[in-house]
Structures are given as C-alpha cells and as structure tokens.
Amino acid sequence: MTERTERTERTVQAERKPQVQSTEAIAAFETAGPSAVSDCKGFEVKHLVKRYANADKPVLNDISFKVEHGTVLVVLGPSGSGKSTLLRTIAGLEPIQGGTISINEKVIDEGRPGTEKAGRSNRSSELRTRIGMVFQSYDLFPNKTVLGNITMAPLLVQKRGKAEVEAEALKLLERVGLADRKDAWPHELSGGQRQRVAICRALILHPEVLLLDEITAALDPEMVREVLDVVLELAKAGQTMLIVTHEMQFARAIADHVILLDGGHIVEESHDAHAFFAHPETERARQFLRTFEFE
C-alpha cells in the first residue's frame, strides 16, 4: 500500500509533531479496528447521485472514488458543496438516486430514481454497524453515562457479553484519556471530551470505515487539538476513515487521499495529499486553499 508508507515517511519527517502516539495506543486501537485485514478490501462509491426533494439539481452528481482499506480520505469543499450529504448517504441516512455504495466489493446501497422523499436506507442493523459516523454536534445520548453510551450498541445490536463489552469500552476510554470519566454524564463533559467519547462509541462496533463530519467545528482550539490527536492515532493504527474538515493543517497531516467537492462534482482528486496542498492542479483548488491563508 503506497499510501501507508507515504504517511509513515511524512510522520518521520515532521519535526514539530507532538509525540503523543505510542505503540501501545496503536495496539489499543487495533483491537477496535476491523478484525480481518486484506489488501483487496476497501470502500467504494460509484456514480453516486443524490438529489433532495424539491431541489432543481442534484447535490451530488456522478461522484466516484475508492478508499483503500486502512487509508484516510479527506473530503474538502466550500460550504454547501455537499460534503455532509456525501457522508450521510454513505451512512445510509439519505436515500440515493443513482450509483452504488459498496464495502469490500459488496454493494450495500444502490441508487433508485424517485426516492427523493424516501426515508433512511433500510439496511440491516448488522450492516449499519460496519459503518461508523461521528457528527459535528455533540450527539451523545444525554440520558446515558459515558460508559452507557459506548456499550449500548454492542449490547443491544451485536448482543455481545456485558463484561467483555465494558472491558473493551474501558480500554478505548483509556486510549482517549477519559477512563476516569466513564461514569460521567454527557453534560458534565467538555465538547472535546464528548467528541472523544463519540469516537469510542463508534469504534467499539469495529466499523470497517469511520465517517467524521467536521467533528471539531464547534470546539475551542485546545479541544480541537485533543480530538484531532485521537484521530491521528486512529489513522496510524490503520482505521479506514472518511474525514470532512476545515482544519487544513490537520487535513494535510492525515490525508492519504484528498477530494475537493464543488457544485456537485469532484473538481480535484489527489492520491498524493502532500502535493495537493503544496501545488493544487486546478484553479478552483488553489482558490479554495487560499481562503485559509493570509499575507
């Protein structure tokens, strides 16, 4: 896998990168990672079309890309370009009107026209647990403690044993530095802590792919840092992820693969993230990246 190697190189080069990661941490996350690893696996979207009811043109129009197993795709684009919509269709939260979504070459959702007003995709519970998602808003269940939030789905959906699930939950909490907060209520946590718990809640289901939609957009800078560090660790541990973010420095650090969305299309795609940020090929990408720079 070229992407993996490349990232490792970059990490070595990086001088100021804080050395929070440890082999132990990676190990902990690997427990949570997908159980069977194989090179040909991955996650793919082909000719995806998504149209909202009462809208004149599709939000996403013929979008195709592939995320290799163990790599990180960063989705960029201006506000309203459909980044959230893309992640939501992949998660099954929105019906699609064309194209396919597949995991490990197995199609899990197929577009059908005229489904604009349909509800969520009727995927099986099992299938849904294979795709994890964390939202921008702090979406923990306010009526459950931290531990309750994390263990709910494995207990109810995967019917796993309570002791085992709690042990794993604790291990994950330890990895994100929140083991001592396991009995806290969500409202007692800071935004950054909540997002880290939300990540644990998704990870405990061992999703093949994790979708993160601007999970730091509502956070204070310090909290942004503590959450992104967790995500960086996850990437190192080989978690396949699709990330939407406005933190360009972070995007540059974590991306194996970048797509830039605009007007319903992919306007630039790059498998060399470093090159993309340094010398974007299209004018649109240059213009987009300039938004984040002054002087």
Next chain:
Amino acid sequence: MTERTERTERTVQAERKPQVQSTEAIAAFETAGPSAVSDCKGFEVKHLVKRYANADKPVLNDISFKVEHGTVLVVLGPSGSGKSTLLRTIAGLEPIQGGTISINEKVIDEGRPGTEKAGRSNRSSELRTRIGMVFQSYDLFPNKTVLGNITMAPLLVQKRGKAEVEAEALKLLERVGLADRKDAWPHELSGGQRQRVAICRALILHPEVLLLDEITAALDPEMVREVLDVVLELAKAGQTMLIVTHEMQFARAIADHVILLDGGHIVEESHDAHAFFAHPETERARQFLRTFEFE
C-alpha cells in the same frame, strides 16, 4: 510610527495576500476613523487587576501594555486565560479592582478593590462611544434593519443629523460589500454578513479604539475570510484595534504588537509580531503556537 511602516513592508512582501484592498477602501474607512490623529496618542492599560466575585484568584493580575494610535494589538492565549475579560474591562463592561485604563493619557477607569460585585462601569455615553466593541455572538439588534442597527447610536447618542448619518452608514456598508442589504433584517443575513454589519455599527461612532473578540469563531471558513478581509483593510486605514483571535495566520498578518496571556499574566509580549510567530522566546509561547500546527 515604526509599527505602521513595518506592516506596510510585510504587506508588500506577502505574495499570496488577496488584493482586495484599494486606496478607495482605505479612504472610506478613514472617514470612519478617529478624526484627530497625533503621534503621542494611544491607548494604555497599567497594572490592571480584575477579579470575579467568588473567585480565589484574579483573572487578570497586574497587566500593563500600551497600544499606539493607529496600530493593532493581537491578544493571544489559551481558553480561559482572560482574553475576553481583558477586552470587557476595557469596554467598561466589567468593574476593575486595580490599575488604570486610559485613552490619550486621560484615565477613563480606575481600579477599586471590593468592586467585584459591582455592575458595569458608569462611564458617560460619550466616553463609551470612543471605544467600540464587536462580540463573537451575532449581536445585532434583531428588531432593527441593517441600517437601523448602524444609525441608532449616532442618532440617539451623538445626536447627529439623520441624513448625514445615513449617508455615512451607506458608505460604510459599501466598504464591507453590503450596500444592497441595507434594508435587510439581521435574521436574513449570514453570520459573516452580520459580523460585517456589527463592525460598521461600531465604526460609525468613530471610536478611538476598536475591540474585536473572536469575531469569527462562530463562522464557516468562507465567512471567516470575508470578515477578516474587512478587518485587514481597517488596519491598513489606521484604525487602532485590540483583537482576540484563534486564526493564527490572520493574527500573524495583522498584528503590530502581540501579547500572550496565561494564568492572569502576560507571559510574552512582542513588538515584532513576525518574530514572535517565527521564534517565540518563551517555552509557553512555543507550546501555545504548536497547538495550531500538525505534523
């Protein structure tokens, strides 16, 4: 003024800086700027002490700095370090327990111990109009149109003529690109547009110093840009400002003078903003700046 010259130099050096500014824009803002300009003028804080009621130690402890007329001071610091508190005491929104705040060597607020529970400072209306402030939250008056928001204080407080005030308001709105939105209601505006109107509302009073407290923290990236461009223009036009921001690129571009707050003290101060961002002197500053960088 050395700072002014320095910034002009930097601006010239900057390659990628978008060239939105024009001499016309500067002229427009200069109309709104302080009417009498003199080299010895400025804004000064001496030995400021601010303590909240029921807190064991002061939030701000013996803070002193001076902002020369026509320059920009950027206040940095981790969350909770007292940046907002500093701006609020200067605006008169919080009583101070020690030290002085003065404009053009005239003391406008003097600390008195035991005033922790007192309300806002009882400055005269006139004095208050000499210090402008824009908050993070969109604080336009929802019951007034854009024009109504801007013209309210000059009409009510400064008792200026309606025709003149409206003409100036329109000129300001034009400068921030919102002349066509003058009759819109605040709820019809995007966050970025609201903040630009809020800036105009402060500018029309010709404040000697303008305080901006994370005015882009709640905005989408594109909107951040449109607001910060306005602030950059203002700086060029010679508006004295105190800015709190988490946008490091922007801070670096606009600052003449930087202070880093932590634990109630100024831990590092620099009149060479460029040098500060490139090679901070203290370990605390280095650590702080690292928060914003990845790799």
Next chain:
Amino acid sequence: MAFDWSFVQRYAPFFVNGTLMTVFISVFGILLAIAVGLVCAGVEIARVPVARQIVRAYIELSRNTPLLVQLYFLYFGLPKLGVVWSAETCAIVGLGFLGGSYMAEAMRGGLESVPKVQRETAYVLGLTPVQSITRVVLPQAISTAVPGLVANVIFLFKESSVVSAIALADVMYMAKDLIGMYYSTYESLFMLVVAYLVILLPISILGTWLERRFDYARR
C-alpha cells in the same frame, strides 16, 4: 370580625370528604387525559393521515372551550340524546377531554425537541426503530415534557373545582354549600383555601422534584 374556630372544627370533616372527591375526580381525569394525550401525540408524530386531522380538530375544540360548558354539555346535554352518564363519569370524561389536548401538546413538544441527530446516531449504531424510540427518543422526550406535564396536572386539579356545578361534592361544593346553609363565608373560604393548599402544594413540590429528576437532557 369574629372568626368561628368551632365552625371550622365542626365542618372540617366535610372538607376532608370534599378533598377526597376532588382528588378522586382529578386523578382519574388526569390519567384519562394522559392516555388521550399519548394517543393524540402518537398520531401527530406518526402523521397518521386521517386520524391526524381528527386529532387536530379535537385539540382545537378542547383547548378553546371552557370546562364548565363541556361539563354542562355532557351532564345536561347528552341525556337529551339518550346518553345518561353519572356525574362522576361526566367529570372524569370532561377533565380527560380538556386535559387530553394539553397533555398531547406537551408530549408532542417533548418528542419534537429531541434533535434529529439523536435518531440518526441510533440508526448509524444499528439500533432497530423500536430500540431507537424506547432507548433514545422517549427518555429524552420525557425530560423535556415533564415541566409541561406537571403544569398540566396542577392546572387540571384546579379546573376540577368546576365539577361542583354538576352536584359532585368536591371541595368547592362543600364551601358553597356551607355558605348557603350557615352563611359563614369566611370560615368556609378559609377551609377552601387550606384544602387546595393541602392538595396542590405537595403536587407542586413533587413536580419540582420530578423536573430535577429528569433533568439530564438539558445541558
């Protein structure tokens, strides 16, 4: 002016009985109201086609007419159509009819206050629709709905004072009766005030406790 304590002592038992009647009518009326409210809120949230319009019409009718008139209609009006309900039944049905709409609105408010992202999260985590409702939505909805529900309960207890008009011997009935028979207006009014305080203060305190108990959803 003389306040006749012996009168109060003599007739206090009447007020105890009246209080029991008020509580009896109110409790069953409120239970009925909650049941009606649940059904209506369910129909509205689930957007059941025709039933939804019926529920809306019912809510408008019930909220915009006074209980006294509703009771008169049930008690004196319905017999003309050949339906004779006992006073107790009329009172309970009347309170249920009035309170049902108030309860429905409070419950609907609670359900709608649960952010969409909560249901989406439940979906993404693989929870079934039933699990999503029972484990995620309802516990949060209750939390938001409780203050409104408690206010409605107090409101309905108070409204029940109207049932004296259809010869139900509640607290209000006792007060008016004693005034009519013995003309001891102060003493009767005093006992009336005390009786309502005895009924409603504990409920008010219980309500505050409940609100705190279910407070977790508010940040």
Next chain:
Amino acid sequence: ACGPSAATPSDTASSDSGATSSSENAKARSLDDIKKSGKIKIAVFSDKAPFGYVDQDGKYQGYDIVFAERLAKDLGVEVEYTSVDPAARVDVLTSNKVDLVLANFTVTDERAEKVDFAKPYMKVALGVVSPEDAQITDVSQLDGKTLIIAKGTTAETWFEKNAPNVKLQKYDQYADAYNALLDGRGDAFSTDNTEVLAWAKANKGFKVGITHLGDDDTIAPAVQKGNKELLDFVNEEIVKLGEENFFHKDYEQTLEPVYGDEVNPDEIVVEGGKL
C-alpha cells in the same frame, strides 16, 4: 356606565362604599342614598318561574318582580335587578351587593340572624315532586334514595336536619336541579311547595307527592341587618298594599295561569303582613 348591556349588576360600580362600618357587613345604603341614585338594587331569581324569571325578551317577570316594580314605583326610583342563586341571597346583602332581596326568601331563624326580614307577603311549606311512576308520598320513602335540592334553600336545611338518611344532590341553580330531575339523576326534588306545584303542572309525568312538609314558613323581603329605614319603608308598603289587595292581584296575574284552580290563593298569599 360603559359596561356590557346584558350584565344587570355591572353597570353601576360600587360608588357607595365610602364610609367604613365597624360591623361585619359592608355598609348598606340609606333610603336617601337610594332615592338620590334613582335606582334600587333588588336581588331576584332569574330562573324560578313563575316567581322570578326572565322571559323571551330578556325581561324579568314573576310574582316577586311585580312586587319589586311596585315598591320602586312608590319609592320613585327604577329597579336594578341582580340575578341570584338561592345560596347567595344572604351574602349579597351582607356584602351590600343589593339593597333588598325579593327572591322567594323563606324566613328562618338562621337567616334572621344575618339579615332583617320585613313582613311576609307569602307563606309556604316544602313540597316534594317526583316522577308519577315512582311517586314519593312520604319522607320515609326517601330513605337511601337521592333527593335533588337547590343549595341554600329551606329544603336543604330541613332535610339536612330531619332526614339524615336521604342522599342529597345539591345544585347551585334551579335550572340545573330541574334538569337533573328530568334526566332521572335523582328520585325526587324538594323545594317550596308553591314552586314544585307550579313545575309539576307544567311537566307531564311528574307529580307533587308531598305537598306539605315541615312547618308553614313565611316568605318576606329582606334587607341588610340594621337598615331600619328601608325595612320600615318596606313594612309600611306591605301594610298599605294589603289594603288594596295587591298580592291577590299579583297572584292572578302571575301565579294563577300556572296553578289554575287547583290551589286556593289564600293558602299562598299573605296580605298586609298578617298571617
């Protein structure tokens, strides 16, 4: 004065509450006050035909009303009627809502403690009306049964005292009580015999099984305790009217159409306050 037109009691505000009184009552208006204001406030029934009721046109009518009109005429003022429930008749006087009560007010000892009665103008006993097919002809038949009464009537007091085994179902208003009887919510209804006789005559299927219960009581106008001036005036009027046989005429005009010839007017009417 800008009050709504249908509200009889509302139009005049209580302008007469100036001086404070040391008694338990709000201070009553003197005869002079009444004359000066041009209006006498009289409490009557508005739903107790044929004694006091409101006709199709919204006008007060009945035996009590004819008397009230005459009193006012002789006093040289207009009448302002207040409609009352039986139970409110004492309170409207003690709290000075009205000057005079002419609402079929039976004289009892308890009431006499609270208000001052003038000379009587009618006499009654209690009667009990019940459905023809389940007639009640004796109080003992009511044991364990439900008797409908209106709150604040003499019937209520009598049954509370003398028939503890009768379940009483009490209504605020006569209209409600009659409706309850019609709907079969009780086994019988008791109030003044004049009243039930009149009602039974008009309602098929109902009969007055007990025509005389308890002592013969008198019905008299009442004023606030201590309002001697007004009391004296009313008493003089009653004596004077007795001379012209006024109440017999009143009877013919209002009660006879209802009672027909079943009742001897002398059993009901009292002239000149003399029993």
Next chain:
Amino acid sequence: MHGAEILLQPGVFPRLLQGLWVTVWIAGVSVGVSIPVGLLVGWLMTLRNPVVRAIMRVYLDFIRIMPQLALLFLAYYGFARWFDWNLDATGACVLVFILWGGAELGDLVRGALQSIPKVQYESSYVLGLSPWQTFSRVILPQAIRRLLPASVNLATRIVKTTSLAVLLDVVEVIKVGQQIIDANRFQYPTGTLWIYGAIFFMYFIVCWPLSIVARRLEKRWSHD
C-alpha cells in the same frame, strides 16, 4: 333533530349574543388591564432586591395554586367585608382576572426579559445608549415579540375562565343560556342540549381565532 328550533325563537340568539358580549367585555377589560400590570410585575420580578422578589414569588405561587373559582369567591364576598371594598360581581371577576392575568403575564415578561441575551445589553452599553434607551429601543421591542404569542394564549384562557363568572351570578352567556332553558322548559324539553351546544361553539368562535393568531405569531417570529 327537533329541539333545535329553540335557537331560532325570537330573542334567543340575540340574547345569547348579548351574554357573549358580557363574556368578551369582561375578558377584554381584564386582558387590557393585565398588560400594564404584567409588564410591571415582570419588571419587578427581574429586580435583584430580595424582598421584592420574595413578594412576587408568593404572589405568583398563590395565584397559581388557588383555583380561579376560589379567588373569585374571595374577591366577591371576602373583599367587601374585610376591606369594605364593595365590588359587584363583574368587578370581582375583572379584579381576579387582572390579578391572575397580571401574575401569569408577569412571569411571561420575566421570561422574555431574561431570555434576551446579555450581549444585547452589552452592545447597547458599548454603543453609549442610556439605560432607558437600552430598555425602550432594544430590550422591550425584542421582549414583545417573544411575549405576544404566549399572551394571546393567555387571553384565550381568560376568555374561557370567564365561564366561572356565572357562579357569582354575573349574567353572561351561560347564565343567559340557563334563563332561556328555564323559560322554555315546557315548549322545548331538549333545549338544554341545543343551548349548551350553542354556547360551546360561541366560546370556540371567540377563542379559536386567538389561538390561530398566537400560532401564526409564534411561527413568524420563531427565527430570532
């Protein structure tokens, strides 16, 4: 259905309407006076003075816990004897509804005032507005928007509660109905059903538009 003709009898409908006018008049006057009272109470409730606060708390709680009917009795019979303040029945109703409306509205006003973000006061301060300018130009206009829908709802509750006035012998729509039922009980034995039915809908016709207005306002102003 026979019996319905009672509504067409001469005098019946106009009299019911007259009665309804009394109902509406009482409610209207009460609401009208409740507004200034509520504003004052609401403002008092936002004061920091502990004594004022405690008094307002007791006032609000008492009014909330006591059934309106009990309050009406207290005002009608109690006041005349205790304070020699002789109110007629209509006056007592209006007084009670004002006390009640003032308390409820006061609480709404307090809520509305407190829901105005602090930053609105601060912006006004920084712009140099005087406290009175801040209140009249910035805070009050915003508070009114938040207030209006709930106040209209309160008005419908007051209209409905006027039905209790009948128990103080006010000749409003219900009393008129009872008089008509009584006067016609020979000709129209089922008149009860029709008269109470008509009254039921009269209340509905008065209250329903108010409910609609409240909902519209709520929707229109929900964005800020």
